Amino acid sequence: MKFLHYWRAMWGIIWRECWRFVTQRERFVSALVRPLVWLFIFAAGFRSALGLAISPPYETYILYEVYIVPGLCGMIQLFNGMQSSLSMVYDREMGSMRILLTCPLPRWFLLLSKLLAGTAVSILQVYVFLGIAWCYEIRPPIPGFGWILPALTLSGLMLGALGLLLSSFIKQLENFAGVMNFVIFPMFFMSTALYPLWKIKESSALLYRLAEYNPFSQAVELIRYALYGQFNQTAFVYTLAALIVFMTLAILGYNPSKGMMTRKGGSG
Amino acid sequence: MKLAFSQIDSRATALSVKDLSFSYGGKKALDHVGFEIQAGECAVLLGPNGAGKSTLFALITRLYDARSGRIELCGFDIKKQTSKALGRLGVVFQQSTLDMDLTVMQNLDYHAALHGMGGKFAKQRIQQELERLNMYERRKEKIRQLNGGHRRRVEIARALLHKPSLLLLDEPTVGLDVPSRQDIVEYVHHLAKDENIAVLWATHLIDEIFPEDKLIILHKGQIEAAGSVAEILQQTGVATIKEAFYALTQGTQE
Numbered sequence: 001m002k003f004l005h006y007w008r009a010m011w012g013i014i015w016r017e018c019w020r021f022v023t024q025r026e027r028f029v030s031a032l033v034r035p036l037v038w039l040f041i042f043a044a045g046f047r048s049a050l051g052l053a054i055s056p057p058y059e060t061y062i063l064y065e066v067y068i069v070p071g072l073c074g075m076i077q078l079f080n081g082m083q084s085s086l087s088m089v090y091d092r093e094m095g096s097m098r099i100l101l102t103c104p105l106p107r108w109f110l111l112l113s114k115l116l117a118g119t120a121v122s123i124l125q126v127y128v129f130l131g132i133a134w135c136y137e138i139r140p141p142i143p144g145f146g147w148i149l150p151a152l153t154l155s156g157l158m159l160g161a162l163g164l165l166l167s168s169f170i171k172q173l174e175n176f177a178g179v180m181n182f183v184i185f186p187m188f189f190m191s192t193a194l195y196p197l198w199k200i201k202e203s204s205a206l207l208y209r210l211a212e213y214n215p216f217s218q219a220v221e222l223i224r225y226a227l228y229g230q231f232n233q234t235a236f237v238y239t240l241a242a243l244i245v246f247m248t249l250a251i252l253g254y255n256p257s258k259g260m261m262t263r264k265g266g267s268g
Numbered sequence: 269m270k271l272a273f274s275q276i277d278s279r280a281t282a283l284s285v286k287d288l289s290f291s292y293g294g295k296k297a298l299d300h301v302g303f304e305i306q307a308g309e310c311a312v313l314l315g316p317n318g319a320g321k322s323t324l325f326a327l328i329t330r331l332y333d334a335r336s337g338r339i340e341l342c343g344f345d346i347k348k349q350t351s352k353a354l355g356r357l358g359v360v361f362q363q364s365t366l367d368m369d370l371t372v373m374q375n376l377d378y379h380a381a382l383h384g385m386g387g388k389f390a391k392q393r394i395q396q397e398l399e400r401l402n403m404y405e406r407r408k409e410k411i412r413q414l415n416g417g418h419r420r421r422v423e424i425a426r427a428l429l430h431k432p433s434l435l436l437l438d439e440p441t442v443g444l445d446v447p448s449r450q451d452i453v454e455y456v457h458h459l460a461k462d463e464n465i466a467v468l469w470a471t472h473l474i475d476e477i478f479p480e481d482k483l484i485i486l487h488k489g490q491i492e493a494a495g496s497v498a499e500i501l502q503q504t505g506v507a508t509i510k511e512a513f514y515a516l517t518q519g520t521q522e
Contacts, residue, residue: 004384004386005383005384006384008381008384008385008386009381009382009383009384011381012377012378012380012381012382013381013382015378015381016367016370016378019370019374020367020369020370023369024369096365096366096367098329098331098359098361098365099359099365099379099382100382101329101330101331102329102330102331102354102357102359103354103379103382103383104350104351104352104353104354104355104383105351105382106350106351
């Protein structure tokens with residue numbers, strides 16, 4: 001009976017998130033436009049500027065467009081994770097978060113369900129993006145589309161957990177611009193999404209180290225290797241560890257006795 | 269599926285708050301608050317703005333965690349037996365908590381899922397509660413299309429879906445017109461009287477109080493008085509609740 005309760009609640013949360021995503025068409029379109037602009041415009045412009053040597057998992061010389069596709073898959077998930085965090089702040093301001101948190105289930109389970117719901121939405125977006133990239137002649141091996149699913153699930157959960165963690169600290173929607181400047185942009189540009197690590201090393205040893213230890217880099221590498229049928233153990237362990245750390249901190253952030261909730265004050 | 273409401277006997281304590289204190293940083297919001305509400309009792313929590321009503325509600329719903337004191341819902345400690353306690357609680361928050369882009373039915377389906385209800389049983393419960401509030405015909409409309417009074421009705425239906433033993437209402441009539449207010453006040457009193465549900469109703473509107481209600485007057489985080497309307501009037505030596513309220517809150521204006 002208890003199991004059924006958990007099951008229904010989890011699907012209820014996932015259903016609500018997916019329904020909201022489907023009904024917000026502009027959100028779906030903008031989630032796709034962003035990586036497509038990078039692929040069709042930015043990558044096309046930089047094709048000749050960035051020479052890429054053969055490096056795993058690629059077995060031959062590749063075009064820049066091919067290189068950045070896994071990074072753009074990561075970008076979709078990064079933005080989606082932050083979007084989920086934004087929707088959590090919105091839910092809290094609008095009050096619907098209260099209804100979720102006052103239902104008779106453990107808080108960690110509710111947050112995990114929220115996280116799964118956000119990840120499901122991001123995976124859907126990535127597959128649509130890969131479909132468009134396929135039409136643009138960027139064609140990874142077909143089995144890669146299957147291998148990428150567990151990688152996307154892990155990276156999506158990790159980036160979603162980061163979003164959850166941030167949402168427990170963000171007081172108001174207005175502060176979300178700060179997240180863009182201080183989290184999304186540094187994470188994205190200081191990663192292997194747009195250029196390989198050895199390229200960064202040529203410019204700055206410090207940046208190289210920061211990019212190497214950036215969890216987003218590891219998530220992108222996990223996706224990159226999986227798309228070409230290979231398993232990157234280091235990236236897997238690192239992404240998993242980041243997920244555990246972010247999720248633990250997010251649960252603490254939403255814990256009524258230890259977290260931020262009680263510092264926000266009440267109205268009456 | 270068995271639901272909690274049928275399990276509570278007519279004189280059981282639905283809510284017990286003992287020696288509850290809470291501070292935001294250094295500012296004390298609640299100071300040694302204690303009271304009980306029995307099944308079938310409608311308790312009105314009366315207090316001016318800033319009295320600590322919303323904080324008390326956040327503690328009872330465990331959005332905040334009480335560092336000192338104890339809260340029990342139907343005998344279950346909110347801190348140690350959180351899920352069991354919350355399963356017996358229905359809440360209508362001051363601010364609307366409905367999803368505006370979903371329909372009435374979708375909002376209630378979501379709530380039913382969170383409480384582990386599914387399939388025919390959930391549909392049946394939703395129909396029952398909406399029909400009682402004359403909202404079943406509007407189940408396919410988006411919340412955004414409803415007026416304030418109807419949204420509140422949906423929230424009350426939602427709070428009752430899982431048959432709670434205790435219903436919390438945090439100023440549910442704020443911003444509503446007189447007929448909508450009247451309907452809600454009467455409906456909630458009917459729930460307490462005829463369905464044996466314990467109600468804790470936070471308000472600062474004195475005209476929402478019925479003579480048979482229990483009154484809890486909260487001021488600056490402390491309970492100034494608690495008892496039946498007659499007891500409070502006798503204790504303060506005045507003729508009306510309004511005068512009693514002002515006497516107890518030392519002339520605080522709303």
